[in-house]
Amino acid sequence: MSKKRALDSFFTPISHKKARLSPEPPIKPESSQIDPSSTDFSNHWNYPYPVPHLPSDTVGELNQVPASEGRAINDQPDLDLLYFQPYVPKSIERDLFEFLRQNLFFYRVQYTIKRYGTETQINTPRYTTVFGVDTSSTFTATGDLVDSQTAKSVSPERYKGCASQPRPIPQCLDHLRQLTEIFSGATYNFCLVNYYANGADSISYHSDDERFLGSNPSIASFSLGATRDFCMKHKPIPPKDGEPPPEQNLKPPLKLPLASGDMVLMRGKTQAYWLHSIPKRKGKGSEGGRINITFRKGVEKYSTQNYYQYNVGEGAVWKWDKRKGEMREWMKSRNE
Numbered sequence: 458m459s460k461k462r463a464l465d466s467f468f469t470p471i472s473h474k475k476a477r478l479s480p481e482p483p484i485k486p487e488s489s490q491i492d493p494s495s496t497d498f499s500n501h502w503n504y505p506y507p508v509p510h511l512p513s514d515t516v517g518e519l520n521q522v523p524a525s526e527g528r529a530i531n532d533q534p535d536l537d538l539l540y541f542q543p544y545v546p547k548s549i550e551r552d553l554f555e556f557l558r559q560n561l562f563f564y565r566v567q568y569t570i571k572r573y574g575t576e577t578q579i580n581t582p583r584y585t586t587v588f589g590v591d592t593s594s595t596f597t598a599t600g601d602l603v604d605s606q607t608a609k610s611v612s613p614e615r616y617k618g619c620a621s622q623p624r625p626i627p628q629c630l631d632h633l634r635q636l637t638e639i640f641s642g643a644t645y646n647f648c649l650v651n652y653y654a655n656g657a658d659s660i661s662y663h664s665d666d667e668r669f670l671g672s673n674p675s676i677a678s679f680s681l682g683a684t685r686d687f688c689m690k691h692k693p694i695p696p697k698d699g700e701p702p703p704e705q706n707l708k709p710p711l712k713l714p715l716a717s718g719d720m721v722l723m724r725g726k727t728q729a730y731w732l733h734s735i736p737k738r739k740g741k742g743s744e745g746g747r748i749n750i751t752f753r754k755g756v757e758k759y760s761t762q763n764y765y766q767y768n769v770g771e772g773a774v775w776k777w778d779k780r781k782g783e784m785r786e787w788m789k790s791r792n793e
């Protein structure tokens with residue numbers, strides 16, 4: 458059986474009733490309040506509001522991934538990428554972008570760090586959100602957390618101090634996660650989503666090299682919406698004890714013009730040795746919004762603490778306002 462046929466039969470499209478938001482999102486963390494068998498939307502006590510399931514025709518099209526062959530980029534030291542242009546079929550990338558922008562909830566996170574001994578406020582220059590939990594815990598079908606080893610309820614102590622308690626990946630993202638797992642051979646338990654409203658939003662050079670992701674993590678990174686440059690450069694090579702400073706890799710940064718539907722699979726030593734960024738963009742092509750979705754695997758509880766701190770934070774919930782064509786602070790009372 459071909460890969461596409463296999464995927465098709467694995468994912469039978471969900472019968473689609475018209476998705477709608479329930480009048481009141483659940484507020485009490487009691488699993489009995491939640492209907493996990495709903496075919497309309499994903500819900501959890503820790504979602505501000507329910508998230509509609511993907512329309513069944515979008516699911517059907519999505520099952521055709523990858524839409525093109527991946528191109529290996531591994532001709533530089535320690536770099537191991539697989540670049541799909543595109544991964545998501547062209548027939549649905551715009552609808553998928555609009556659907557996720559309309560239905561997910563986002564945050565504009567602020568936090569403080571000590572810089573040169575002074576408390577400095579950092580305003581994250583993009584909208585963020587996160588779903589999932591590290592390998593020490595597992596969600597039950599009703600969205601409760603149990604210990605992955607003992608299957609006993611997880612004590613709230615485990616994620617004490619998190620800006621938000623963990624919440625499961627909604628169906629509209631989990632479907633893509635499952636497809637990506639089958640394709641890449643890796644497993645993922647977190648989904649991070651960034652929304653760059655325009656060219657002023659960005660992410661600075663960093664690597665996802667935290668210990669809580671394990672060694673040589675596989676990270677699948679999807680782009681939807683406006684094209685933005687993905688820049689990569691090798692980390693400076695540190696001197697070895699007693700040896701002269703090593704020659705640095707002075708090649709210009711690698712620049713991948715990520716278009717809607719593209720996917721970059723970063724793997725091997727990439728995170729250990731390379732930095733990546735989405736720089737700000739001015740002028741032509743700077744107006745449109747862009748969604749980035751990454752799937753990754755957290756192997757320690759610190760991944761949960763870190764991701765919910767820096768991608769949810771303590772501030773307001775933001776939701777796309779279709780009429781105004783911009784993100785707007787979401788208010789439970791408005792329920793739109």
Ligand SMILES: O=C(O)CCC(=O)C(=O)O
Pocket residue numbers: 649651660665678687733734735749751
């Ligand atoms: O938006 C992107 O393509 C990159 C996102 C990223 O680097 C991250 O979330 O760590």
